[in-house]
Amino acid sequence: MIDYRSFRNDDPPRLAEVWRAADLGPCGFQPMTAAWLESCVFSKPYFDREGLVVAVDGERVVGFAHAGFGPNPEHSAIATVMGTVMLVVVVPHDHHEEIAAALLVRCEDYLVRRGARTIMGGGTRELGGFYLGLYGGSDLPGILDSSPAMQGVFRRAGYLEADRIAIMRRPLAGFRPPVGRAQLAIRRTTQLRVIDEPARRDWWEAATTTGISLRRYELRDEADAPLGSATFWDMQPLATAWGVPAAGLLGVRVEGTRRRQGLASHLIAEALHDLAQEGVALGETHVSEANEAAIKLFFKLGFEATGHGTLFRRP
Numbered sequence: 001m002i003d004y005r006s007f008r009n010d011d012p013p014r015l016a017e018v019w020r021a022a023d024l025g026p027c028g029f030q031p032m033t034a035a036w037l038e039s040c041v042f043s044k045p046y047f048d049r050e051g052l053v054v055a056v057d058g059e060r061v062v063g064f065a066h067a068g069f070g071p072n073p074e075h076s077a078i079a080t081v082m083g084t085v086m087l088v089v090v091v092p093h094d095h096h097e098e099i100a101a102a103l104l105v106r107c108e109d110y111l112v113r114r115g116a117r118t119i120m121g122g123g124t125r126e127l128g129g130f131y132l133g134l135y136g137g138s139d140l141p142g143i144l145d146s147s148p149a150m151q152g153v154f155r156r157a158g159y160l161e162a163d164r165i166a167i168m169r170r171p172l173a174g175f176r177p178p179v180g181r182a183q184l185a186i187r188r189t190t191q192l193r194v195i196d197e198p199a200r201r202d203w204w205e206a207a208t209t210t211g212i213s214l215r216r217y218e219l220r221d222e223a224d225a226p227l228g229s230a231t232f233w234d235m236q237p238l239a240t241a242w243g244v245p246a247a248g249l250l251g252v253r254v255e256g257t258r259r260r261q262g263l264a265s266h267l268i269a270e271a272l273h274d275l276a277q278e279g280v281a282l283g284e285t286h287v288s289e290a291n292e293a294a295i296k297l298f299f300k301l302g303f304e305a306t307g308h309g310t311l312f313r314r315p
Helices: 014-022 034-042 096-113 148-156 181-189 202-210 238-242 263-277 294-298
Strands: 002-006 053-056 060-071 079-090 116-119 160-171 190-196 212-222 228-235 246-254 282-288 304-313
Touching: 002 096, 014 060, 014 079, 014 228, 053 202, 053 212, 060 096, 060 202, 079 096, 079 148, 096 116, 096 148, 148 304, 160 294, 181 263, 190 263, 212 263, 228 238, 228 263, 246 263, 263 294, 282 294
Parallel strands: 079 116, 246 282
Antiparallel strands: 002 053, 053 060, 060 079, 116 304, 160 282, 160 304, 190 212, 212 228, 228 246
16 A cells, blocks of 8 residues: 655655656756755755655655745745646656656645645746755756656646746867857957856745845946847766756846847857866756747757757646
């Protein structure tokens, strides 16, 4: 008989064993340890033990699922109107599908009790706030196509596709920024600042990125006014498992009055060139397939889509 309960303080080693036994695909960090789970999951200030449901067969933990929330509009606290079931992880088992379905239902119940009126499946940059560096790559991509069993859990439960997220990568060896009239004009009238371990901009950014190494590139005009910024992180521990130094692009901002003037392309290209000079071998970013402008920008910079994830929505 399978029993279900909330997370306990003695669970981390058992959950690490479940992770190692489950098939999470190439973008699931291995070998998992309790220390990495502590760093990327349990230590988060918004971690709620009730949101992590554990499946136990006798004395053996055979699966877990984790539900969470994103930030409020001010990024100053958790908002519980929308929640998500980030992952459903089950070891090979004769009753795999039944265990996964039961874990999902219990996570949904938790989200509803906390006030969720919309329930999603999978994590994103703005939803969930756990497992960065452990699953998905440079960001949280919903549920990856390389985790078909986990996608199947949501599809069988009737979840619908809300978004498709492309995982885009580019080798950085020998990278050179594009040269053109527009780029030369931007370079003549701007300056690029490189800031290692920048101050976090708000509570949500601090909570989700504490413990990882950030580098922020800021583009400023001749009067030192900000034009835009791009934030990268050292993709640990996944990059170590892959055996290459990798940098993940977390976000790009361009000031509203200066959008659609080539600043984003220039900023990202200059940042990638700097990272290549530092010995970074791979750049990665995640882009919603609905964002055609961003897809076009990264293709222009030589990125290729190497995988996809799906963000699900419960109808």
